[in-house]
Each structure stands twice: as structure tokens, then as C-alpha cells.
Amino acid sequence: MPRGPRETAAATREPVTRERAVRVAVELADAGGIESVSMRKLAAELSITPMSLYYHVPGKEDILDGMLDVVYSEMHVPRPGVEWRTAMLERAESTRAVLARHPWAISLDARTSPGPATLGHLDATIGVLRAAGFSMPLVGHAMSLLDSYVQGFAMQEATLPLDASGDIGAVTEDIMAQHQMMSNAFPNLAEMAVTLILQPGYAYGNEFEFGLELILDGIEKVHRQQVEAADA
Amino acid sequence: MPRGPRETAAATREPVTRERAVRVAVELADAGGIESVSMRKLAAELSITPMSLYYHVPGKEDILDGMLDVVYSEMHVPRPGVEWRTAMLERAESTRAVLARHPWAISLDARTSPGPATLGHLDATIGVLRAAGFSMPLVGHAMSLLDSYVQGFAMQEATLPLDASGDIGAVTEDIMAQHQMMSNAFPNLAEMAVTLILQPGYAYGNEFEFGLELILDGIEKVHRQQVEAADA
DNA sequence: AAACGCTACCATACGGTGTATGGTTTCGTC
DNA sequence: GACGAAACCATACACCGTATGGTAGCGTTT
Structure with a gap:
């Protein structure tokens, strides 16, 4: 049974690498948006402390670069x-x-x-x-x-x-609520909203x-x- | 001599308003990029404390919205x-x-x-x-x-x-340094760099x-x- | 004159961020 | 069994946005 280095508790499984860190960062971003990718949260997800990330990666910028390449x-x-x-x-x-x-x-x-x-x-x-x-x-x-x-x-x-x-349906009410105001200030926009964007098939x-x-x-x-x- | 309220020292000139805050935020961003627009720096530029900004503005998001509209x-x-x-x-x-x-x-x-x-x-x-x-x-x-x-x-x-x-001149050296490597891995990219992008007039x-x-x-x-x- | 209320501002504090600095543990190898 | 590298950690700093709860100065009302 081969096992990676540094497996004290029964917590860690895969070894932490730049590649895996980036992959997990992508998962975090998919789940909760880019603002939920922080060095601390990412480290927690990898079951290491924040500073340990810096062994695998020069900084957060590198993680973002990696994410885009993924x-x-x-x-x-x-x-x-x-x-x-x-x-x-x-x-x-x-x-x-x-x-x-x-x-x-x-x-x-x-x-x-x-x-x-x-x-x-x-x-x-x-x-x-x-x-x-x-x-x-x-x-x-x-x-x-x-x-x-x-x-x-x-x-x-x-x-x-x-x-x-x-x-667009979800915000139709908001738009219609402002429609009266818009019709005065922005007549073309209002017309376009009603005759095009808010139409059922659009x-x-x-x-x-x-x-x-x-x-x-x-x-x-x-x-x-x-x-x-x-x-x- | 009309003077705004609350002019204790001889520091403040124009009164602080949402409009002026947004205008100054744009100046900050022009000077130092978007990351140099923080509530603290903006407040300092307006000669007030950070929390006083929140009297004029609901939050940072509103300032960013205002900046884009400017x-x-x-x-x-x-x-x-x-x-x-x-x-x-x-x-x-x-x-x-x-x-x-x-x-x-x-x-x-x-x-x-x-x-x-x-x-x-x-x-x-x-x-x-x-x-x-x-x-x-x-x-x-x-x-x-x-x-x-x-x-x-x-x-x-x-x-x-x-x-x-x-x-593109400034980074020509960097590109040329990697050119040998690129020619192998990305031949088309390398050719395009040499015959198009790095040409004098491009x-x-x-x-x-x-x-x-x-x-x-x-x-x-x-x-x-x-x-x-x-x-x- | 005194009380009130509003406008504009402020001090403190909380929970978050990225990361610099300087350890400490574990491992394979000799 | 010592050694060096690899992997990880603790602490701390300077920043961030903003929640909470004040406070100084003003005009108006009583």
C-alpha cells in the first residue's frame, strides 16, 4: 500500500500539488463564485494551512492563471x-x-x-x-x-x-415597475423592452x-x- | 461669504457629496488603477474618515456603479x-x-x-x-x-x-527568449509572432x-x- | 432661552484578505 | 543514526469593507 508523505491523521488523501490546488480552486469558484476562492478557503479545502499553499505556488495570481488555463x-x-x-x-x-x-x-x-x-x-x-x-x-x-x-x-x-x-422573466416585474418612468426619460429603450426583450420567445x-x-x-x-x- | 456646514479647520473646500466622491474615485482609478480605489483611500482623499463615506453612499458597490456611469x-x-x-x-x-x-x-x-x-x-x-x-x-x-x-x-x-x-516592442525580448521553446511546442504561434506581430509596423x-x-x-x-x- | 431634530461627521471594532518571516516535522538516503 | 530536502505550520502585519453606536454643529420650534 503506497502512501504519500506526511499522512499523520487519516485526513489527507491525494498529495497537494499546484495542479490539484488549481483544480480545487476551480471547484470552489464553480460552487460559490470567484470571491469564494481565497488562499485560506483553498487551503482549508486541501486540509493544509494557508501558508503551506505557498510551498506549491508563488501566490494567488498564479492560481488564477492556472484556473484560466484549466x-x-x-x-x-x-x-x-x-x-x-x-x-x-x-x-x-x-x-x-x-x-x-x-x-x-x-x-x-x-x-x-x-x-x-x-x-x-x-x-x-x-x-x-x-x-x-x-x-x-x-x-x-x-x-x-x-x-x-x-x-x-x-x-x-x-x-x-x-x-x-x-x-428574462425573473426581472420582468422590476422592469415593468420602472416602465412608466423609463417611457418618459428613455422612450426608445422602453419601446425596445416591451416590443422585443420582454416578448415571450426572446x-x-x-x-x-x-x-x-x-x-x-x-x-x-x-x-x-x-x-x-x-x-x- | 457663504460656507458649508462643519468647516472646522481650513482643510475642507468643496462639500462632500455622492457625486464628488464618485468623481474623486475616478481620479484615483485613473492615477493608480482600480485597486487603488478603497473606501479608506477615497475617504482620505476627501479629508473625511472612512465611515463618513457611508453617510453619502450605501456602500462601495454604489461607488463603482457611479464610476462606470461617469x-x-x-x-x-x-x-x-x-x-x-x-x-x-x-x-x-x-x-x-x-x-x-x-x-x-x-x-x-x-x-x-x-x-x-x-x-x-x-x-x-x-x-x-x-x-x-x-x-x-x-x-x-x-x-x-x-x-x-x-x-x-x-x-x-x-x-x-x-x-x-x-x-509591442517592450516585450519583444521576452518573446524572443522563449521563441526557441515556442517553435517546438507552438509552431504556428511562433510563426505568427515573427512574421506578423513583431514586424515593425504592426x-x-x-x-x-x-x-x-x-x-x-x-x-x-x-x-x-x-x-x-x-x-x- | 431652551429643547429638539437633522445633517454630517467620527471612533471603535469585527471578520475577512494576501503574504512576509521564521520555525518544525517527516521522509528517503547515506 | 545523522543529514538535507520536502512539506507543512504559527505568528504577525498591513490592508480591506462595513456594522454599531456615538458626537459636533446647525436651524427651527416652543
């Missing part, structure tokens, strides 16, 4: 052979799905110092576009555009006061696809023009 | 008559300019409970699109798409390790316009189709 590692990585448009679509939708699973990651997304999963993801994406004949500048354009949109949309979506189903999440397809159409058009120009 | 109030509000595409372009560029001036606002952008400036801004934008004949669903599509892109781009830009000029900020024009083109096309379909 999130990226859950995303679908485009495979080399796939047609570029399909790959980009899958990538965007996978990103959105993963961020929906880990909403706290949206605010962490602004962080520098990417991890290996993040870099691998970028590398694979560039590879697919290059294989499809995209010029390097166009790869830059396309990725900046797509990533900005996907990340921005996730942030907008997180901002809205939605219930779990993505429906869900903000559905806006995602419109923008995504529009962007992919635009990129496809530019790509085709470049290819034709090169052939001529 | 940022929105600095943005160019589209005027009713303007052609929609021009208005959207100005709006996007103004947003980007203001967020560049207050980088801390990007991370605050995810915050609920918009202020009057924010709502007024939205209202004016909807008004311009409606006046241009956009259907309400298309207004929703267009604004979701544009706002997601602009906000996401600002976030991406803030993530990058850029110096003040927007140039600045990530220039990517903004490509995406913006592409999006506006796409929206214009959809709009034209809808108008034609309605005419037929």
Missing part, C-alpha cells in the same frame, strides 16, 4: 484537417459553452501570462486558418475579430440579469448566432477576394 | 439626425477612446444596475437605428453585435502587454477597424435585404 483546456481544440469555417464555429460555440459552465472565468479573461492550454488552443486555431490558405494578416484579423466578439458577448450575457434558463443568448454567422460571412468574403486576387 | 457620460452620444452607419462608427470609436482613457472601466463593464448616462446612451443609439428604418429585432442584433465586439476588443487590447504607444490597435467595418458592412447588407423584402 478553463481553456476544457475547450474544443480544432483539429488540423477541419474546414476552417466549421472549425471557427465550433470553437466559438465551445468557448461560449465552457464560459457558461464557469462564469467566473469571464472576468479572469483579461489576465496576462497564458498557460499551455491557452497557447495550444491559439496555435491550433492559427493552424487551421493557415491550412485554409489564409494570409498571415488575415489570420490576425479573423482571430482578433472572432475572439473579441465571443469574449465580449460572454461578458454582455453575464451582465444581464438572467435566470438559469436564460430567460432570449438574449439567441443573439449570439446572428453575429457569429455575420462575422464568418464577412471573413469568408474577404478570404475569397484575397484568393482570387492571388490567382489573377 | 465613464459612459464621457462617451459621444449619437444625435438623432445622423446617418446610422456614421453614428455607429463614431459610437464605437468613442467607446474605444474613452475606455483607453479609463482602462479600469473595462473590468467594471460587467456590472449590472446601469446609471442614467448609460441608459441615455443606449436610448440614443436605439433611436438612431429606428430612425434609419431598422426593425426592432434588427436593432437588437446590431447592438448586441457591435457592443460585444467593441467591449471584447477593448478587453483583448487591455490583456496584451503593450507599452503606452500601443507598440500594432494590435489597428485590428479594430477591420472588424468594425466588416461588422457594419454585414449589418448594412441585412438591413438592405429587409427593406427590399418589405418593399416587395
Whole structure:
């Protein structure tokens, strides 16, 4: 029966490593939001004291970096052979799905110092576009555009006061209560609320696809023009 | 000589109000980033004790909300008559300019409970699109798409390790040092770094316009189709 | 003139945070 | 059985947001 070092009581099981600490931090954030990830709570969850964490990790920043890389590692990585448009679509939708699973990651997304999963993801994406004949500048354009949109949309979506189903219903009363006031000060906003957003079938999440397809159409058009120009 | 109440020493000048507290908080954030806005530092800047702030404000959240609304109030509000595409372009560029001036606002952008400036801004934008004949669903599509892109781009830009000029130069050495390693693990990324990003003329900020024009083109096309379909 | 109440401010304290400093225990190896 | 590294710990500091319960100065009322 092999056993790790330092197993005094019957408490500890797995050894504490940076990897496990980050994994547990992700679980904490999933359960209680990013503000429930503190060095003390994390240490408690690992059955060690706060300062013992610093043996495995240089500081909290490193844990946050690790958490973001875990999130990226859950995303679908485009495979080399796939047609570029399909790959980009899958990538965007996978990103959105993963961020929906880990909403706290949206605010962490602004962080520098990417991890290996993040870099691998970028590398694979560039590879697919290059294989499809995209010029390097166009790869830059396309990725900046797509990533900005996907990340921005996730942030907008997180901002809205939605219930779990993505429906706006839960706050309808609040909005209607303010409606009289809004109609005077912000007539266009009030009209949009009543005739669009508060309509039964409306869900903000559905806006995602419109923008995504529009962007992919635009990129496809530019790509085709470049290819034709090169052939001529 | 009119003087406010409670002017014991010759210290205080302007009276403390929520509005002034928020204004000073913005100055603090501009000077030292969002983490240098604490109730204690803010109170010190206003020459009162921390707890006195709570007479003017329910809590820190309210100050952050106010700060974001100040940022929105600095943005160019589209005027009713303007052609929609021009208005959207100005709006996007103004947003980007203001967020560049207050980088801390990007991370605050995810915050609920918009202020009057924010709502007024939205209202004016909807008004311009409606006046241009956009259907309400298309207004929703267009604004979701544009706002997601602009906000996401600002976030991406803030993530990058850029110096003040927007140039990547400052970190070139770091990248080159890791280049050998990257070439093996992430060949596409390495190639992109060398042949695009590290090239003398390249600045990530220039990517903004490509995406913006592409999006506006796409929206214009959809709009034209809808108008034609309605005419037929 | 005296009492009252309101506005604006303050002192103290609590429970939380990240982490610097400097031990202490346990283990494999010699 | 001594030794050094690996893993963990205790204490403490400077900060944070804010709950609780005051207090000084003012205008108005009686």
C-alpha cells in the first residue's frame, strides 16, 4: 500500500500539488463564485494551512492563471484537417459553452501570462486558418475579430440579469415597475423592452448566432477576394 | 461669504457629496488603477474618515456603479439626425477612446444596475437605428453585435502587454527568449509572432477597424435585404 | 432661552484578505 | 543514526469593507 508523505491523521488523501490546488480552486469558484476562492478557503479545502499553499505556488495570481488555463483546456481544440469555417464555429460555440459552465472565468479573461492550454488552443486555431490558405494578416484579423466578439458577448450575457434558463422573466416585474418612468426619460429603450426583450420567445443568448454567422460571412468574403486576387 | 456646514479647520473646500466622491474615485482609478480605489483611500482623499463615506453612499458597490456611469457620460452620444452607419462608427470609436482613457472601466463593464448616462446612451443609439428604418429585432442584433465586439476588443487590447504607444516592442525580448521553446511546442504561434506581430509596423490597435467595418458592412447588407423584402 | 431634530461627521471594532518571516516535522538516503 | 530536502505550520502585519453606536454643529420650534 503506497502512501504519500506526511499522512499523520487519516485526513489527507491525494498529495497537494499546484495542479490539484488549481483544480480545487476551480471547484470552489464553480460552487460559490470567484470571491469564494481565497488562499485560506483553498487551503482549508486541501486540509493544509494557508501558508503551506505557498510551498506549491508563488501566490494567488498564479492560481488564477492556472484556473484560466484549466478553463481553456476544457475547450474544443480544432483539429488540423477541419474546414476552417466549421472549425471557427465550433470553437466559438465551445468557448461560449465552457464560459457558461464557469462564469467566473469571464472576468479572469483579461489576465496576462497564458498557460499551455491557452497557447495550444491559439496555435491550433492559427493552424487551421493557415491550412485554409489564409494570409498571415488575415489570420490576425479573423482571430482578433472572432475572439473579441465571443469574449465580449460572454461578458454582455453575464451582465444581464438572467435566470438559469436564460430567460428574462425573473426581472420582468422590476422592469415593468420602472416602465412608466423609463417611457418618459428613455422612450426608445422602453419601446425596445416591451416590443422585443420582454416578448415571450426572446432570449438574449439567441443573439449570439446572428453575429457569429455575420462575422464568418464577412471573413469568408474577404478570404475569397484575397484568393482570387492571388490567382489573377 | 457663504460656507458649508462643519468647516472646522481650513482643510475642507468643496462639500462632500455622492457625486464628488464618485468623481474623486475616478481620479484615483485613473492615477493608480482600480485597486487603488478603497473606501479608506477615497475617504482620505476627501479629508473625511472612512465611515463618513457611508453617510453619502450605501456602500462601495454604489461607488463603482457611479464610476462606470461617469465613464459612459464621457462617451459621444449619437444625435438623432445622423446617418446610422456614421453614428455607429463614431459610437464605437468613442467607446474605444474613452475606455483607453479609463482602462479600469473595462473590468467594471460587467456590472449590472446601469446609471442614467448609460441608459441615455443606449436610448440614443436605439433611436438612431429606428430612425434609419431598422426593425426592432434588427436593432437588437446590431447592438448586441457591435457592443460585444467593441467591449471584447477593448478587453483583448487591455490583456496584451503593450507599452503606452500601443507598440509591442517592450516585450519583444521576452518573446524572443522563449521563441526557441515556442517553435517546438507552438509552431504556428511562433510563426505568427515573427512574421506578423513583431514586424515593425504592426500594432494590435489597428485590428479594430477591420472588424468594425466588416461588422457594419454585414449589418448594412441585412438591413438592405429587409427593406427590399418589405418593399416587395 | 431652551429643547429638539437633522445633517454630517467620527471612533471603535469585527471578520475577512494576501503574504512576509521564521520555525518544525517527516521522509528517503547515506 | 545523522543529514538535507520536502512539506507543512504559527505568528504577525498591513490592508480591506462595513456594522454599531456615538458626537459636533446647525436651524427651527416652543
